[in-house]
Amino acid sequence: MMRQYELVERVTRYNPNTDEALLNKAYVYAMQKHGTQKRASGDPYISHPLEVAAILTDLRLDDASIAVGLLHDTIEDTDATRTEIDTVFGVEIGKLVDGLTKIRRLDLVTRRAKQAENFRKLLLAVADDVRVLLVKLADRLHNMRTLQYVPPEKRAAVAEETMEIYAPLAGRMGMQDLRDELEDLSFRNLNPDAYATISERLARLGERSHGLSGEIETELKRRLVERGIAAEVYGRRKRPYSIFAKMQRKSVAFEQLSDLYGFRVIVPQLEDCYRALGIVHTTWPSVPGRFKDYISTPKQNDYRSLHTTVVGPSRQRVELQIRTAEMNRVAEYGIAAHALYKDGEGGGRNIVRLTQESRAYAWLRRTIDMLSEGDTPEEFLEHTKLELFHDQVFCFTPKGMLIALPRGATAIDFAYAVHTDVGNTCVGAKINGRIMPLVTELANGDEVEIIRSKAQTPPAAWESIAVTGKAKSAIRRATREAVRRQYGGLGRHILERAFERAGKPFSLEVLEPALQRLGQPSVLDLLTAVGRGEARSEDVLRAVDPDAAGGAGTNGSRRPPPPRRRTTTERPSIPIRGLKGDLPVRFAPNGGALPGDRIVGILTPGEGVTIYPIQSPALKAFDDEPDRWVDVRWDVEPDADERFPAQIIVESINEPGSLAGIAQVIGENDGNIDNIKMIRKGEDAHEMAIDLEVFDLKHLNRIIAQLRARPTVSTVSRVNG
Missing domain, CATH: 3.30.70.260 (ACT domain)
Known part of the structure; x- marks a missing residue:
């Protein structure tokens, strides 16, 4: 178990101005509070917060974060209170510890609805200060390292939660090494047989190719030094889960994988990255289609590097990542790299200020902002998971704006990535100057021009085509709003007819005083309820003017007969333009109805109006339900092409x-x-x-x-x- 002075030494290595008194106080406080508590392994409980603090020192976080790592379980597992933490350590640390306490109480692998709501709470907890997430990830990493001591029935749930939520979050924050270890530990617990098999094969492969890694490192360094580039080169074998995921993704066997080794080349300057790439490609043949430039187009988590695959010595495929030391720091620490001290500066405000410069932090803030867009928890969870798990392609607008999209994204996703209004009004797309279907899958470097029309409403079918969570969410909202407008329009027509029949003037303003009595929050909600058949026009008229309600048909003896019995042509009727009109309309299931027929409508709650020919025998079934009869008329242009x-x-x-x-x-x-x-x-x-x-x-x-x-x-x- 790490000692108090060892922890302080770890921090002072990267922050000579550390507040040793704060760290010592947090160490002693946590030691006293956890007392004789034991972990499932039998170790003293204090060993866990100490290991969490050690992981945070590896990320080179500020003093407050290290202190929170020591204190993160005190409110949940001891008699410590938020008030006491605030008093002893200050409000800033108290707030961080409280945020972690709330996260710990969330169950992210329970039934879907509760999981979605808890995921919202998780992101809200980290919204104000990303250090809450960093400490939580360190906490989860140590728990995963000791998961073998947890009962088997709980072990699977923790591993699943880690694989689904925390590992992708670490990756989205740019902390790839931490993500790799979380995924590997989860994989070992969720699929132990596959983990053991791949690990065994990797071990045998290592024995057969002993010395190959060293040979490649030596040759790479020699070639670069000859050209005046003092580079660090080190290689490593891929992790079991990374290999398993690739086998699943590409449907290949282990023996068919040829790029199991990866090498990092760390060079002094940015221009050295491209010089080194040229040296590598002129030394060994490159594998077509395997070059990616994440320096000119960084990933959304700030990752920057050149990726290439070459056929190296012994005809072995070798993956290379070429980057500067600064790029490597961001690649290893992710969002935590933006919290490093500059010129000896420290303190909590510094970390928050620096993380706000991070693209990953900006993504987190945008995701939180989505909470205000009215999605259900399930839709929000779906959107965020799509954002967490995607690989990227980079496309451009005609004006050169870069748009990063998930692999497999279509022109529909591109339109919504530009702006929600662009997506909602999209009717076509030009890809590299050619008109292409909206379902066309985009490739790296495509230039996409979106063709728009103000009359467009996104079809509901687009939701199954779109790949990004943003597009799916926006399409779903636009579809709901279009249906709502349709029912609202139908409700307005029904109320206009009811008011005119009662001899009363109709306007939207006369409805407002009656909203509370009718239990509707807005006029549009009331119109929609009437259109859906969830509110009766007679009830609305009675709420607006009780004296007029009798004439509108509330009394059975005075209620007018169904519309098909009438002979007058002066009464108001609803125009029917077909299935593509602005009202929720269906046609009789057996036989339909055609322009030229005399027609009537039957209102079905939740389904809109069904149009029948006047001679349809099916109308007899509605003789005893006159409230459902709606006066309708055709309003189809002579040259319309709708069938x-x-x-x-x-x-x-x-x-x-x-x-x-x-x-x-x-x-x-x-x-x-x-x-x-x-x-x-x-x-x-x-x-x-x-x-x-x-x-x-x-x-x-x-x-x-x-x-x-x-x-x-x-x-x-x-x-x-």
Whole structure:
């Protein structure tokens, strides 16, 4: 177990101006509070906060963070209180310890709804001060290192939580080494057989290729020194989980993996990175498609480096990462690298100021800001997990703005990455100057121009195409809002009709005083409820003007009959423009309805209005529900190209070519067959129920007339469902 003076020495190595009194006080306080407590391993409990503090010193964090590492379990596991911590160590440290206490109480692997809400709380806890996350990651790392002492039933849950949440968060904060170790430890506990198998194969491979790593390091250094570059070169074998993930991702066996070794080349200056790359590529053949320049286009977690793969000595594929010492520091420490002391400066304010310069910290802040956009906890969790796990491609706008997207992203994702409004109004895309489908998968370096239309509303189907959480979330919100507007428009039409029938003027303003009585937060919510059938127009009228309610049909003896019984043409009616209109409309399930038909609408709660022809026998079922009848009328432009559903029954002689002849008539008349159901009526005849899509009643009648003229057709009739 680490001693008090050893901890202070570790901190003073990178911060000579450390507050030794603070560290000593935190050490003694934690020792006294945890007292005789034991860990599951049987070790004194104080060994855990000491190891957490040691990990934080490896990250070179400030004095307050080290103190919090020592104190992080005191409120949860001892009689210490937040007030006492504030008094002894100050409000800043008290706030950090309190944030960690709240995180510890969260269960991130429970059922999905609770997991999502807890994940929101986790990010909110780290929003104000990223040091809470850094201490939590150090805490989780030590717990994973000692997970073998935890009961098996709990072990799997902790490992799963680490793999799903904490390891990706560490990676998103740029702390790749910490992420690799967390993933490896989780993998060892979640899939011990696979871990053991890969580890064994790696060990055997190491024995066979003994000396290869040293040979490559020596040769690389020699080549670089000859060209005047004093570089550090060191190699390492990939970790078991990294290998397992690649095998799963590429569906290959262990024997098919050829790049199990990676080397880092640390050079003095930025320009030396590109010089070293040229030396490497002129010494050994490069593997096509394996070069990535993260210096000119850094990752969103601030990672910068040149990546390449070459065929080195012994025809072995070798991965190389070329970077400066400063880039390497950021690659190793991630967001913690922005908290390092400059010119001996220290203190909590310094760390917060520096982390605000970090792109990773900016991502964290943007993610927190999404909480205010109204997503459900489940949607927020989905969005954030997508953001955590992605690999990137880099694309450009026509003006040269760089857009980083997950691998597999489409033009739809690109549009939403530029701005939500751009995505919502997107109707097409030019990729590298050519008009391409919106579902086109983007590649590194693509230039994407989004074509927009103010009349566009994103289709709900886009959600299944989009890859990024931002796009999925925005599409879902836009779809909900479009449906809400549709129902709101329908509700307005229904209320206008009800008010006019009662002889009362209608306006949105007259509804506002009645909102509280109707239990609706806004006028739009009220209109939407009426459109959905969740609120009755008579109830709204009664709430607005109790004296007028009787005339609106609240009394059974005075209620007007269903609209189809009426003969007046002066009453207001709702315009029907088809399925693509601005109202939630469906057509009768059996037979549909066509422009040219006299029609009525039936309001179904939660589904909108179903349109029936006036002669439909199905309307009899609604005779006792006059409140559901809605006056509707066609409002279709003569040259509109939208088709409407209809169904016909055709009885035909059963002979070769009869079905082909019927289909030919329909096709020649520009009709579209959606479905056919055939029933055998005897040896020589069969009956076909044909679902059609036609423009209007005249179009359907023309098709019916020509079908009747066929010699193989005996009868044709339209279905009026």
